[in-house]
Amino acid sequence: MSKLKSLREARASVFTQVDELRTAADGREMTVEEQARWNQLLSDYDKADKAVETEERYLDIERRQTEQRVDQPSPPNTQKQEQEYRSAFCDYLLRGGNGISAESRALFEERAGITGLSAGVIVPTTLADSIEIALKAYGGMFEAGTILSTATGGDLIMPTVNNTTAKAVVVPEYNQSTKSAPSFGSEALKAYTYRTPIVPVSMELLQDSSFDLEALLSSLLADSFGRGVNEDLTVGSGTNKPKGIVNWAIASEAKPAAAAITLDDIIDLIKGVDSAYARNGRFMFNRSTLWSLVKIKDSTGRYIWQEGARDGTPPTLFGKNYILNDDIADVGAGNASMLFGDLSKYKIRMVKNFRVIRLNELLAEYLSIGLFGFARVDGILLDAGTHPVHKLVHKSS
Structure with missing residues (x-):
């Protein structure tokens, strides 16, 4: 049995226990023992789900590396x-x-x-690739948005056009055609410089021939870079930093209660997004919100959260995939706890590649060098006027 299959079966086993406990407690409050077991099972499922995601990422990386070797045969040396x-x-x-x-x-x-x-020095290509993968696996915005790489950092103008009011009409013979002027606009992508904290690395550590230098840099630098950038791409104010997708998104007509989400709220959120965007629509919310959705049922008594652990298919909500992003707010008064729409319309601009700088003198008295990474980033939601992403905003009280 493959490792991935084994991990998926382990995840499915935990889900079965979650489902059985939820069914057993349906219609009544859980006992103290049941609640404690419920919390433990949710924690176990998160761990099992993370293990599956990690193995799937590894297999995808392995597949791409294999394809690259096939497409570009390497010389013997x-x-x-x-x-x-x-x-x-x-x-x-x-x-x-x-x-x-x-x-x-x-x-x-x-x-x-x-x-x-x-x-300073640009890191090797193999290291740059591993950092990119780590960023995509972190947070959610690099997975959801469309990444644009540019060679320079000047303003990148993204044009928009709204021609949704124009439609063909019947015109009698020898009559003049009607005129319709599309509404043109534009948004500018800037380039904000993000720097990681300086990571001290001792000379003794570098001299260890068995030490995996690339793994260290990928873990320390990419994680800290990802935390800061993902937060701003999600909820950034747009003042001297990117404007996050939550602040770009349009509020849904649904007005969920301060501390809960109902089935009707989710339906209204989906309904508000134009079909052109809903066709490729995905949800975005955090893990805490995910587990609050587990208990929601439709009118037939079926749980709306359709977990695909049994057959290995991605989990869906109303047939739409979702992305977990822990920088999205929890369910709570005044919070925007859920997004839905074509998330790929959020454009993430990166200037060149993530880079690593070596500092020779800063930590010399500690017999160490310093390493830090930086990249220039911005993000916008391209909205020509028909609002590709909506958000669910809870009542203040």
């Missing part, structure tokens, strides 16, 4: 060249730009596509 390049990269981290050999310098500059290693 590729592995040796890769080892030499990694060695040159580690030499630079240990000794700085003036301390590496001429051979290592030539190899590193040729591979990295830069000259003059006197200050």
